[in-house]
Amino acid sequence: VSTPDPALLDTDVASVLYRARLFQRMAPARLVGVVADRPLAISVITLGEASYGALSRKWSVRRTAEMLAFYTDTYLARSAAVVTAVDSAGHRGFHDGDGQRFRWPSVCGGGETRTLARLLKGCLVAATLAA
Amino acid sequence: VATAEADFGAEPSEELAVQRRAHYLAQVRAQGEHLRTGAEILASPRDSADPPSDEELLAFLDVIYDARRVDA
Numbered sequence: 750v751s752t753p754d755p756a757l758l759d760t761d762v763a764s765v766l767y768r769a770r771l772f773q774r775m776a777p778a779r780l781v782g783v784v785a786d787r788p789l790a791i792s793v794i795t796l797g798e799a800s801y802g803a804l805s806r807k808w809s810v811r812r813t814a815e816m817l818a819f820y821t822d823t824y825l826a827r828s829a830a831v832v833t834a835v836d837s838a839g840h841r842g843f844h845d846g847d848g849q850r851f852r853w854p855s856v857c858g859g860g861e862t863r864t865l866a867r868l869l870k871g872c873l874v875a876a877t878l879a880a
Numbered sequence: 881v882a883t884a885e886a887d888f889g890a891e892p893s894e895e896l897a898v899q900r901r902a903h904y905l906a907q908v909r910a911q912g913e914h915l916r917t918g919a920e921i922l923a924s925p926r927d928s929a930d931p932p933s934d935e936e937l938l939a940f941l942d943v944i945y946d947a948r949r950v951d952a
Contacts, residue, residue, distance in 0.1 A: 754901050755915060760944065766921050768937055776922060784918030788905065801947065802940040812930040819928075823921055 755788040758824070760795040767819060791824040 758766070762780065766789075769776040799820060803813040908915055916924075932940065 755905060764937075764941055766918065768934075770922055770924060771926055771928065771931055771937070772934060773926060776918075781918060781922070786917055786919065788908075788915030788917055789921065790915060798944045798947075802944045805943040805947075806936065806940050808932070808940075809930055812928075812932060815928045815930060816932075823916055823924075 753787045755790060756784060758784070758789055758791050758795065760791075760798045763791050763795050763799075763820065763824070767816070770819075789824055791820060796820060 762784070765776055765780060766784070768774070775781075796817070799816060800813075803816060808816070905915070
């Protein structure tokens with residue numbers, strides 16, 4: 750049996766899964782059908798958005814750390830990406846590992862994950878709520 | 881933007897994409913790591929000592945959506 754292609758989640762899907770797990774709720778069936786058997790990953794963009802959301806809502810250090818730990822442990826986001834995302838969340842822009850600078854709303858707006866999947870040159874399959 | 885288009889603009893062929901996905905998974909395995917599936921994530925126990933309320937989590941998402949709209 751071959752492993753299904755891995756999926757790169759956008760922030761919305763990652764958040765739906767985070768919320769469903771946190772509150773032990775059912776995720777939308779259509780979404781589960783897409784992600785249930787796929788190995789899942791997220792991008793530094795999603796980490797940046799999550800960091801920005803936590804900072805803006807003035808989450809406690811513990812709550813923020815737990816949320817980011819869930820994202821990084823669950824999706825194997827690399828620690829360097831986390832540091833970059835958190836450091837840059839305040840001004841909403843960051844660099845990728847090669848020094849390419851992204852201003853994340855321009856990447857996220859209207860098709861973040863598809864854009865990133867293309868940037869990754871087909872490394873991952875994009876999974877979005879619209880999938 | 882021009883640099884990004886020059887570097888990343890070409891869509892990969894499906895054959896190349898399959899190779900890259902396989903390479904990515906092989907790299908993860910070689911590092912002794914395991915990418916979790918959606919089913920595994922949803923089945924994992926809740927372990928937060930300071931979880932946000934459902935309302936706070938929705939407010940958290942609203943902040944992100946608002947920022948996207950402002951910067952779009």
